[in-house]
Amino acid sequence: MNLKGRNLLKILDFTPEELTYLIDLAADLKEKKKNGISTTDHHTGKNIALIFEKTSTRTRCSFEVAANDLGMHTTYLDPSGSQIGKKESIADTARVLGRLYDGIEYRGFDQSIVEDLARYAGVPVWNGLTNQSHPTQILADLLTIREKFGHLEGIKMTYMGDARYNMANSLMAGCAKMGMHFTACTSKNYFPDADVVDQCRAVAEQTGATITLTDNVEEGVKDADVIYTDVWVSMGEPDEVWEERIRELSPYQVNAAAMKLAGPQAIFMHCLPAFHDLNTEIGRKISEKFGINEMEVTDEVFESAQSVVFDEAENRMHTIKAVMDATL
DSSP: OOOTTOOBSOGGGSOHHHHHHHHHHHHHHHHHHHTTOOOTTSSTTOEEEEEESSOOSHHHHHHHHHHHHTTOEEEEEOTTSOOBTTTBOHHHHHHHHHHHOSEEEEESSOHHHHHHHHHHHSSOEEEEEOSSOOHHHHHHHHHHHHHHHSOOTTOEEEEESOOSSHHHHHHHHHHHHTTOEEEEESOGGGOOOHHHHHHHHHHHHHHTOEEEEESOHHHHHTTOSEEEEOOSSOTTOOTTHHHHHHHHHGGGOBOHHHHHHHOTTOEEEEOSOOOSSSOSHHHHHHHHHHOOSOSSBOHHHHTSTTBOHHHHHHHHHHHHHHHHHHHO
16 A cells, blocks of 8 residues: 555544554554564655644654654754744745655644645645644554454444543544444533534444444443543643533543443553643642542553553554654
8 A cells, every 4th residue: 555645634534444554554563673673774864853832752752763763863843943833834834844854743733734734845744633633643542452452343432531622533533434433421511523523423334333422421431342531631721621621521530430331341541641640740730729639530540450551652653653654
C-alpha cells in the first residue's frame, strides 16, 4: 500500500485497510526495535519540524525517538519558538517550512490550523493533537487493543467522561472504521457533537460497528472489553470549569465498580496524563480546592493488572514511526 505524501489530519480520512496497514507496519517496526534491528537507513538525512503550540511529553518524545530511529533529524518549535499565527500567517509558515523540511508535525488548538498547514506545505503534515482530533493517539490505542485481544473487529469500547472533544471524537471514528462497538457513557451535557456522531454512524453502517450514547453507567460499561477515559479539563481551559466538570462527571469516574461491571476481560486505557493521585502540582491544587484525591480514574484501577496505560504510551512511538515511515 502506497501512502507516500499523505497527511495524517484525522482518522476519518483513512480507510479501514489503510489504518490496518499502519497498525501492521507499527507492529513490524516495534518488533525490529525490540530485536535490535536498525531502521536508520529508511529516511537517512531527512528533516522534520515539530510545532508545539501545546506542550507534551509523549507526543514530543515519540516523534523525536521515532525520527531518530528512522535516520532523521528534528527541529522542535515550542510556543515561543516560531511566529506561526503571530507575525506570520499559517499559509506563509507552511510554505516556508515546506521548503526546508520533509515533514511537519503540529500540536495545538483548532483543527483548521493543521488543515491549513497541510493545504500549503507541500510535504506530509501530521496532527499531534488539536482540539477536535488526536489521530496518532488512536493508532497507538488500536495497536494496544489488538496486542491484548488479537483482533479489533467486534471489540466493545466504552469511553467515560467528557466525550465532546478530540479523544472521544477520534476513538469513535477509529471504532467505526475498524468494526468495533463504541459507547460514550457520560452526562447528556457531555455527549459528542451530533455531526461527528452522524459521520461515524455512516461509516459504521459499512463496517458493522455501532455507536451508542448513554448516561447510564451500568448499561454503558456492561461487558465492555475496553474502558477508556481522559482528563476532564484540557489544556487551555480556564480554572472555572473544574467545579462544573467534577460535579457533572463524578458519576462517570472509572473505578473498581465500573471495571467489575465490565468484567475480568476488560482492560483500562488512558491517553495520559491522568489525575489518579496527589503526586502532581495540579493534583494537589485540585485536592485542596475540591477535597478529592483522584478524578477521572481511581488509583486502584490505574495501578491494577487491567491497566495497560504504559503499553499504550509506548505504542505512541511505534505508531508515529509507522506514520512517518509510510508517508515519507
